[in-house]
Amino acid sequence: xxxxxxxxxxxxxxxxxxxxxxxxxxxxxxxxxxxxxxxxxxxxxxxxxxxxxxxxxxxxxxxxxxxxxxxxxxxxxxxxxxxxxxxxxxxxxxxxxxxxxxxxxxxxxxxxxxxxxxxxxxxxxxxxxxxxxxxxxxxxxxxxxxxxxxxxxxxxxxxxxxxxxxxxxxxxxxxxxxxxxxxxxxxxxxxxxxxxxxxxxxxxxxxxxxxxxxxxxxxxxxxxxxxxxxxxxxxx
Numbered sequence: 001x002x003x004x005x006x007x008x009x010x011x012x013x014x015x016x017x018x019x020x021x022x023x024x025x026x027x028x029x030x031x032x033x034x035x036x037x038x039x040x041x042x043x044x045x046x047x048x049x050x051x052x053x054x055x056x057x058x059x060x061x062x063x064x065x066x067x068x069x070x071x072x073x074x075x076x077x078x079x080x081x082x083x084x085x086x087x088x089x090x091x092x093x094x095x096x097x098x099x100x101x102x103x104x105x106x107x108x109x110x111x112x113x114x115x116x117x118x119x120x121x122x123x124x125x126x127x128x129x130x131x132x133x134x135x136x137x138x139x140x141x142x143x144x145x146x147x148x149x150x151x152x153x154x155x156x157x158x159x160x161x162x163x164x165x166x167x168x169x170x171x172x173x174x175x176x177x178x179x180x181x182x183x184x185x186x187x188x189x190x191x192x193x194x195x196x197x198x199x200x201x202x203x204x205x206x207x208x209x210x211x212x213x214x215x216x217x218x219x220x221x222x223x224x225x226x227x228x229x230x231x232x233x234x235x236x
Contacts, residue, residue: 005133005141008033014153020170024160026139032156033140037132040151040190045143046130055123058096059115065131072116074107076123085109085118085125093117147189154182 012029015021037045046067053060055074073082085107092101093110094117103119110117118125133141142152158178164170 004144006144007135008140008142011142011149011152011156014149015156018157020164020174021157021160024156028160029156030140032159033142033152034132035159036152036155037140039155040186045148047133049129049131051125051127051129053116053125053127055118055120055125058119058121059117060125062111062114062116063129063131065134067130067132069111069116070128070130072109072128073126074109074118074120074123075125076120079123082124082126083107088117088119090119093119096121145189147185147192151182151185151189154178154185158182 008030009026011033012024012026015024015029048070049063049065051063051066072085074085075082086109088104088108088110090101090104090108092099093103093108094112095101096103096117096119106119108119116125116127135141142148158175158181161170161175161178165172165175
């Protein structure tokens with residue numbers, strides 16, 4: 001369940017209540033937080049955004065807050081509208097600009113580092129993607145969910161305690177307690193965020209109740225995948 005976002009300084013304030021965490025910087029907390037969001041892999045931690053870009057010489061630079069792609073649409077000079085692109089299977093896909101090969105007839109893409117590589121030399125793209133939400137100062141925003149805050153707090157403590165333990169500055173018992181508390185906190189958080197809400201449940205049930213399979217959902221951006229199927233009986 002999405003309970004909104006709060007500033008990352010909230011978790012810093014919670015950490016500084018522990019004397020062992022004194023001196024930890026905001027920059028370090030940000031690094032640990034981004035690591036934790038990546039490890040937890042929960043979509044609710046990210047923000048869905050739309051990016052519009054230009055493809056030039058078979059590639060387009062990705063936005064700086066990019067985390068993962070949801071779906072990509074391409075349009076070239078032969079297309080009147082944007083058409084969904086699939087992930088490429090061509091082993092020469094990232095070398096179309098210099099290799100003497102023929103691109104796929106479908107719109108395709110791959111991602112490498114900071115760029116999206118397309119199988120069209122020039123065109124436009126619209127991309128639905130996941131991003132790390134940030135505030136006006138560019139600092140990450142984090143979920144206000146209390147279980148998330150607890151799991152993040154113990155992740156940072158356990159990671160920081162491990163570093164201190166390796167340097168001989170922390171006793172074994174304190175590190176083991178942090179490890180146990182983190183394990184409980186991440187298990188509690190992971191279990192409750194994976195439970196769909198009522199609207200999500202309805203879409204899931206509608207997908208399983210479908211009697212007539214569809215083959216074009218990808219090209220329709222999965223727009224109607226969760227729509228309830230209706231059968232009408234006509235009098236004979």
